[in-house]
Amino acid sequence: MNEVLLEVDGxxxxxxxxxxxxxxxxxxxxxxxxxxxLGVAGESGSGKSTLITALTRLQRPPAxxxxxxxxxxSSDGDKVDLLTLSERQLRAYRWSELAxxxxxxMDCLNPVMxxxxxxxDVLRYHDPQLTQRQAWERAEELxxxxxxxxxxxxxxxxxxxxxxxxxxxIALALACDPDLIVMDEPTTAVDVxxxxxxxxxxxxxxxxxxxxxxxxxxxxxxxxxxxDQIAIMYGGRIVELGSAREIYTAPKHxxxxxxxxxxxxxxxxxxTMRGIPGSPPDLRTPPSGCAFHPRCADxxxxxxxxxxxLRPVGRNDVACLLYEETP
Amino acid sequence: MTAPVxxxxxxxxxxxxxxxxxxxxxxxxxxxxxxxxHKGxxVALVGESGSGKTTVARMLALAYPQTAxxxxxxxxxxxxxxxxxxxYFRQVxxxxxxxxxxxxxLHKVRYTLGRALRIHQRTLRGKxxxxxxxxxxxxxxxxxxxxxxxxxxxxxxxxxxxxxxIARALAVRPSVLLGDEPISMLDVSIRLDILNLLxxxxxxxGLALLYITHDIASARYLCDTIQVMYAGQMVxxxxxDSVIQSPKHxxxxxxxxxxxxxxxxxxxxxxxxFDVADDLGEPPNLVDPPSxxxxxxxxxxxxxxxxxxxxxxxxxxxxQWAHCxxxxxxxxxxxxxxx
Numbered sequence: 001m002n003e004v005l006l007e008v009d010g011x012x013x014x015x016x017x018x019x020x021x022x023x024x025x026x027x028x029x030x031x032x033x034x035x036x037x038l039g040v041a042g043e044s045g046s047g048k049s050t051l052i053t054a055l056t057r058l059q060r061p062p063a064x065x066x067x068x069x070x071x072x073x074s075s076d077g078d079k080v081d082l083l084t085l086s087e088r089q090l091r092a093y094r095w096s097e098l099a100x101x102x103x104x105x106m107d108c109l110n111p112v113m114x115x116x117x118x119x120x121d122v123l124r125y126h127d128p129q130l131t132q133r134q135a136w137e138r139a140e141e142l143x144x145x146x147x148x149x150x151x152x153x154x155x156x157x158x159x160x161x162x163x164x165x166x167x168x169x170i171a172l173a174l175a176c177d178p179d180l181i182v183m184d185e186p187t188t189a190v191d192v193x194x195x196x197x198x199x200x201x202x203x204x205x206x207x208x209x210x211x212x213x214x215x216x217x218x219x220x221x222x223x224x225x226x227x228d229q230i231a232i233m234y235g236g237r238i239v240e241l242g243s244a245r246e247i248y249t250a251p252k253h254x255x256x257x258x259x260x261x262x263x264x265x266x267x268x269x270x271x272t273m274r275g276i277p278g279s280p281p282d283l284r285t286p287p288s289g290c291a292f293h294p295r296c297a298d299x300x301x302x303x304x305x306x307x308x309x310l311r312p313v314g315r316n317d318v319a320c321l322l323y324e325e326t327p
Numbered sequence: 328m329t330a331p332v333x334x335x336x337x338x339x340x341x342x343x344x345x346x347x348x349x350x351x352x353x354x355x356x357x358x359x360x361x362x363x364x365h366k367g368x369x370v371a372l373v374g375e376s377g378s379g380k381t382t383v384a385r386m387l388a389l390a391y392p393q394t395a396x397x398x399x400x401x402x403x404x405x406x407x408x409x410x411x412x413x414x415y416f417r418q419v420x421x422x423x424x425x426x427x428x429x430x431x432x433l434h435k436v437r438y439t440l441g442r443a444l445r446i447h448q449r450t451l452r453g454k455x456x457x458x459x460x461x462x463x464x465x466x467x468x469x470x471x472x473x474x475x476x477x478x479x480x481x482x483x484x485x486x487x488x489x490x491x492x493i494a495r496a497l498a499v500r501p502s503v504l505l506g507d508e509p510i511s512m513l514d515v516s517i518r519l520d521i522l523n524l525l526x527x528x529x530x531x532x533g534l535a536l537l538y539i540t541h542d543i544a545s546a547r548y549l550c551d552t553i554q555v556m557y558a559g560q561m562v563x564x565x566x567x568d569s570v571i572q573s574p575k576h577x578x579x580x581x582x583x584x585x586x587x588x589x590x591x592x593x594x595x596x597x598x599x600x601f602d603v604a605d606d607l608g609e610p611p612n613l614v615d616p617p618s619x620x621x622x623x624x625x626x627x628x629x630x631x632x633x634x635x636x637x638x639x640x641x642x643x644x645x646x647q648w649a650h651c652x653x654x655x656x657x658x659x660x661x662x663x664x665x666x
């Protein structure tokens with residue numbers, strides 16, 4: 001459990017344009033352990049999806065990873081910086097080491113191929129020795145893991161319900177037994193009941209197979225129930241990183257607190273809640289200093305000049321001047 | 328209780344299915360829905376996608392005629408004649424989900440709001456028009472108003488756009504607002520602002536509001552009454568706290584158990600949300616819905632009656648009601664246990 005799987009160090013992603021560059025992810029660092037679930041929460045434009053594409057090296061120009069390291073620790077003890085690999089070398093890692101599940105299942109499945117053929121495609125690419133028959137047998141095992149009957153392998157994606165499509169994507173991601181699965185809002189398009197069922201299955205599989213998950217969503221209340229560690233992103237930076245319990249019971253960063261208090265409770269006392277005034281920053285013209293300062297109620301004088309660094313405060317890591325020690 | 332402003336009884340909608348081999352078949356989107364809106368109170372319509380909640384809103388907005396049932400505004404039955412529709416729209420306004428798609432990108436706020444004002448007050452011109460436009464912006468807390476009146480939609484954030492959409496709906500001084508998922512496209516941190524604004528409009532303007540959502544926690548925050556829809560049928564309704572604290576329909580209970588609520592699990596220490604081993608099932612196909620209670624294929628308590636006929640409405644003392652055979656058969660207590 002405490003073995004390191006992925007070290008992200010100073011990852012910076014910029015979108016280049018004629019009028020200058022936009023830093024969608026700035027100086028993002030965290031460490032992911034084997035079998036851990038890391039949740040990444042943030043609003044639209046906070047850089048969470050950019051982070052996903054950078055982690056999997058799926059970004060396309062104009063997005064460019066301009067700085068940082070992405071050190072992947074293989075199970076045999078090898079360490080490799082994913083950012084230095086060529087596309088060809090990277091292929092050895094894709095799917096068999098790290099896999100991805102995206103939000104829109106309909107766009108991720110090929111509409112003119114039967115579900116089983118799509119499994120076969122992946123399985124036989126990664127293991128050319130596999131016969132078609134073996135591949136279909138493996139596909140049956142995989143879909144059974146997410147509660148889909150093997151007769152469904154002969155269906156086309158449009159014949160499946162939304163929940164089934166999303167579950168088959170998870171099964172597809174597991175095809176080559178990866179150690180890390182990156183998920184970008186995998187349950188946003190399905191209803192809460194289906195979301196609960198999909199995630200329950202995911203947790204059972206994770207328990208059995210021991211893969212680690214990076215789970216990106218805007219729904220902090222969901223992450224609080226799901227993740228071990230949670231990273232809160234704002235304006236392209238991680239502003240707070242801590243365990244789910246700490247983030248819920250003792251959030252340090254004013255943004256984390258505001259975000260937590262933006263979800264009305266289902267039980268217990270109901271009070272008037274405020275949310276966070278203002279709106280998320282436009283990263284083309286980011287605020288100077290801390291990106292949150294224009295909306296922050298606890299703003300200090302230096303907040304619009306100095307970009308705070310992520311440093312340990314209590315049991316969390318927080319990037320906020322309120323907790324910087326004044327010398 | 329005062330007389331309802333807007334009342335829909337036994338509203339049903341069937342959409343014909345087109346295509347080869349499906350002649351004569353219909354999608355039964357809504358069946359026998361009842362909605363009653365009172366002045367100064369908010370009713371939430373909660374349900375999954377495909378449960379028919381948007382269809383109810385569209386019928387109430389007269390976007391298309393109902394297949395069966397009646398809509399009454401201030402006691403008078405609503406007709407679909409052209410002139411009658413216009414006076415209906417003066418009373419009932421719809422707010423859409425997507426503030427990015429519901430404003431014309433080519434027009435400034437001044438035009439968008441001014442047009443809505445002038446359609447219903449033909450003689451409004453000049454200074455008075457401007458004054459009323461500014462007043463609308465003030466009502467939705469877009470201050471300083473002078474700054475916002477000459478903006479294009481692309482210059483505004485999602486939350487600000489949704490405020491403009493609400494202001495436009497208020498231009499006719501309606502007595503009923505129908506909000507179809509008004510916050511689900513917005514960023515989490517600004518959703519509460521919009522909810523608070525809707526609550527303010529209820530209290531200050533005495534609006535009757537129908538709030539349609541899939542998020543039962545936000546329904547609890549905003550609304551006085553909650554109604555739950557499943558597969559085109561209203562399965563339960565009643566005062567907010569009764570429905571949330573003691574749901575009387577197994578579907579409501581499933582919905583509540585499935586909604587993330589960090590307070591619950593972190594307080595009690597269990598991670599109940601993801602402790603499910605069984606298949607929770609999926610909503611039925613409405614072209615060929617199950618007989619009887621539509622929830623019976625997913626219901627852990629399903630009995631023979633459930634497969635045959637849709638249950639009558641059971642009323643509870645505090646105004647809560649449910650359509651469930653468990654109460655007809657005096658077995659309501661089974662809902663108390665764990666699912």
